[in-house]
Amino acid sequence: MTGRPRVLLVGTGHREYRGYLLEQIAPQYRLHLLSPGEPTWEAPYLSGSTRTPDLSDVDAMTVTAKDLGDVAGVLCWDEAFVLPVARLAEALGLPGPGSAAVAACRDKHLTRTALAAAGVPQPESVLVASVEQALAAAARIGYPVVLKPRALAASLGVVRADAPADVAAHFAFARDTTVPGAPAYEVSVLVESYADGPEISVDAVVHGGRVTPMVLARKRLGYPPFFEELGHLVDAADPLLRDEAVLTVLRRTHDALRYRDGVTHTELRLTAAGPVVIEVNARLGGDLIPYIGGRATGVAPGLAAAAVACGRSPGVGCDRSIVAGVRFLYAAADDTHIETIGFEREGLPDAVDRTVAIAKPGTVASPPPKGTTFERLGFVTAVAPTAAQVSAALDAASGALRVTS
Template identity: 50%
Template structure:
């Protein structure tokens, strides 16, 4: 390297990539400031244009094995940071960061976030406000736990995300009917617990449901985007949309900021990116869960549109122990809405949007369904039942919602029941 040449960009190790529709914007942005080497279980496809290199491994769920591969890589070139935004792989990734001596390299802490029963126990010990919660294995245990938390109660899988398997029950009869739904909701990847109590029975707290994506450095939490969640298909908790307002008052609310900080302190999470979910009750915020990764459902993308803060670059900087640029450059409102078929087991022949009917506020309208494939609405369909999405950008929440309403009217679906 000559004295006049630019310094080499830091090398970031990325574990897996995720669904292109939901994660390409992150990888594209990161690759402009970092060299990216990816660990994957298959040969990269769309990702290759953004990569400096890649390693195909038998599994990206085996943390110790990935750590050995990372040490071999680090023997060839210096790795500055390790990043993963796949919930199923964040624990395995922490073993890699630990082996390389990089931020977010404590598997015990990351497992405390992955395992919601451990999350509850740590917060309870620290006195952080949250719903009462009991891990259970059997229906009889669930009935007993519900008597302790009171009805209505919430059944929740111990280690899933995206509200998969979450259902509200009003009484013991409904609990008996729906316990198997929660217990048997499949995980995208296997989750193994030291004790076999896969279901949480929790107190039902009510209010506005929000998420917050934050950067954490040396234990200090900086909230960046607040997502206001839109939930549908009761009594199930399907996330059918979100909106992010750059001027959301929670970003400046001292009580909310203190709850967020206390939560991370209690969990021992000191470096990286988190996606936390709260219920804003009449008695104050109640922590629902914390995920050690960027938010899903395009929430960070909405944050990028609304604030100008780049979540990919910020997460990469935090993973490398660098100071991220968290300065907003605009103040807008972004929203996303997901669409579903009306009837279970509907074979989608075609799906798309009438472009002439889409308002100017729609910045993305995408068909997600594969023609000829069967889809169902929640609860059977859940995240994989979505057939299309639309993203809107405006200066006001109401205008953003109106644009998404118009996109829904412009959606054209041909389907038949199988």
């Protein structure tokens, strides 16, 4: 193969959250976008595009790829479409994780089943269809428990229950929370034992079944008893990157899921008994984690994802060792009507990297639980030699958000 290989990119997401991935990939690969609409901000990074009304239509996408004739790989980081894209790779005979492996990540009950069969450390989990079944499962597991949707990600619909009254109060929240493109299951809620301890995530690239960590992030959670993701911190020198217990669980998890070629975002809790797997996503992490990972280490997760999608060695390597973080900002009260929004940047520390307002004037936003990830007001990022400097910069930048309502 000569020149830049052609990669079929299925969906892109929000520019502020995913634009940096296209910046990484476009210089070395020809990106052909499949999207329901015409390209907008993506256009400068593309070699071509095809309007595709339904990104779950594997047959239509297969026809497009065959018409192009020289597609070397397919790529997707949108949770809603990772399974159709895995099937597309199989239909085209291209490298990929395998649709069975992706399905086992997409369906959290299948994840638990596969990991249990392999003896991978994880919370005890019971699939339930009703409040009565949830109460019975929680009584057997022992409180506190976690109620969790079977088919979502980003902590959507996840809630802790400390007593039977909490299970009864929050069951509908776990059952009914959904997003566009999420599969619907008749039995859709997991009751799980609560894993106490700090939460981390590992974005890894998998090539021929070999798992290579790229970005390890420490998660900041809030709005208990919910598990809203408020931010992440990446330290290129984090000792967990060399922790054999974490690395062993990561390898065993991918072996259990039979995940072959692609990228993953694995979330773990560091309990007193050791790391346990919370979930595995068959894509790059969201929430700017690959971005701050790159800022801290020099790794280019988007480029690694494109390489392995084409059957190439990802060549992951670090060229720096600093710290980067992201913090997400929320409305102070339910049903906040936003008239103006922006940041006052004067006087902010040099470590502040980005200050981005996502919410638009004229919209209404609420904090969790009424509001979700999709109602964040914006985010800030920072980069510095130490975690303390990054945290201080994030605090300052968060305080610089100005909203009138």
